[in-house]
Amino acid sequence: MTEILSRLADIVGAPNLLTAQPDVAPYLRDQRGRYEGRALAVVRPANTEELAAVMQACYAAGVPMVPQGGNTGLCGGATPDDSGSAVVITTGRMRKVRAVDTANDTITVEAGCTLAELQAAAEKAGRLFPLSLASEGSCQIGGNLSTNAGGVHVLRYGNARELVLGLEVVLPDGRIWNGLRGLRKDNTGYDLKQLFVGGEGTLGIIAAAVLKLFPLPATRAVAWVAVPSAEAAVRLLGRVKGGAGERLVAFELISRATLDVVLNHIAGAQDPLPQPSPWVVLFELADSDAQADLNGLIEKVLEPALEAEEALDAAIAHSEAQIEALWALRENASEAQKRQGVSIKHDVSVPVSRIPEFLARADAGLQEAFPGIRIVAFGHVGDGNLHYNCSMADPVANKALVARTEEVNRVVHDVVASLDGSISAEHGLGQLKREEITRYKAPLELELMRGIKQAFDPRGLMNPGKVL
Structure with a gap:
């Protein structure tokens, strides 16, 4: 592995290839502390060309690649496994605002731009970028797009998927797809960008994006x-x-x-x-x-x-x-729960009209199966997305409940499925729901997803162990 590390250092410069344990440690643990892995190195490219060269070198050497933005995800989607064979590629140095077009109401930014920086750049131009999350000071737009982030303004403006007009993506073998088009209408075949939005870095790495802007509220x-x-x-x-x-x-x-x-x-x-x-x-x-x-x-x-x-x-x-x-x-709400202690978290969506039924049935099912369970429910009722979290007041009882997470999930997710809902509304699948989703997606749908993965990443090197 010395050869690939030397090659990566040549591409990004030695200071931007991290291998010492104290340096790589922050990149190996997810935000919730649920997942922790190991990595061959952490690589910090400064631009699309460096990112492409890094990925080309990794692909040639058969080294798995784990993309990581601000590392604020809640499903372990940006955390490497414990094999130590993967390279974590972080986009934090790729943070330029490339262009603002107020006549076209678009902004072009690189993947490492934090959501707060993007919002500020839009506001400076007299425009609004409406995606809004509690983690906006540290989450990066590349990660927001790769997880199809939602947030509190989906009701009016839509989620991340609906805010994207174009993408620049580096494919697993290092080729660069330039789809940075700021068009509202482009009916020239498959809409490839939408495969990468919500793809959780399993098909390639988003390097830059053209995003919609809106009038700034007065x-x-x-x-x-x-x-x-x-x-x-x-x-x-x-x-x-x-x-x-x-x-x-x-x-x-x-x-x-x-x-x-x-x-x-x-x-x-x-x-x-x-x-x-x-x-x-x-x-x-x-x-x-x-x-x-x-x-x-x-x-x-x-x-x-x-x-x-x-x-x-x-x-x-x-x-x-x-x-x-x-x-x-x-x-x-999420920070307060974190301070209260460990809970079993659910990020679900159902039709807005069926939210009361979901709450009634899930509450009753859990209370019957786990007497005394505490349920903390909140979320974006305007678009049908609830965060539905479960715990016990007593620490010993709570530890026992967490050990039965699969049983708790079964109660909640079965109700969601019966209401034609989704077990992941805005947080993605990552590692957390990779196996769970096989219970609720149709075999044909999973087959089609695997076919897409095979077409883009035939060697299985992009963010292995996530989504599928």
Whole structure:
């Protein structure tokens, strides 16, 4: 292996080939601490040409390649296995904003650009890049695209897949596919870019992307609404959609158990309402018209909901600081759970209309099978995506529950499947759900996926052990 390491050092420069254990350690463990592997080296190319040369050398030597962006994934998709034979290729040095075209409403960026940097570049040009995640300060756009990231604004703008117009991709053998086209219409055959979006680095490595931009909102308004049930939340969603139209950019559902975890583990967190309720909804409106009275629109929408008791109480933010405080309660849900202890996490989606049925059936099934189980449910109810996490209060009992993860998954995922849902809404499959997905995808669908993998990566060197 000395020969391949020497070749890689020649390509990226010795300081950007990491082999010492203290240097490579941060790249070998996933964000949740669930997976930890070993690697031959970590390589840090600075541009597409270096990335292509690195991959060509690895391909020729038969060395597996594990792409890694900000290493913020939740399914172990960017973590090498424990064989120590793979090279981790991190895109963190590839972070240029190549172009901003305000007339075409596009921005072209390299894969290592963090989501926050991308948002800032768009805002500097007077535009909005709407993808928004809790990890936006460290996650990179290449990783966001490879996992088809969702976030809180999918309801209005769509997920990562719908924000991409073109890609530049390095294939496993080092060839560069230049698909950096900023076209809304291109009907010239298969849409190859969509194979790499959500492909989790198993077909090649995204080097750069042309992404859609939108008008920068001039005003925004946020409401925190107590609701008696998930059914009421879904009905309220319909009311807000009908009253606010495309101004509605986010609609989040938070259970009381979730809010309690945040209040208990996040310093400074405060309940916006005087009385607790079983569920709360957090929704946001935005408009490019600075004179738009969005708070007045919220009041107008909520009035009949309060009269119908679909809403119990509400707090409307009256300053940017209050907006940020309300959003912090939602965005800190995952961090608060992490501080509380280990939980069995689910990232599922079902049709919006069937969210109440999913919650009722999954809750009942779990309580019957695991008496005393704690369920923390929250998520993007506007697009049908819930984060549904399970634990026990007692540490010993919780350790026993975690040991039965497969049984817990079976209850939750079987309900999801019966409702024509997905067991991975926005986090991907990675290592975590690689085997689980075989229970829920049709054999033909898996066969077609394997055929695509074989066509792009016949030697099986790209991110082995992930997705398939």
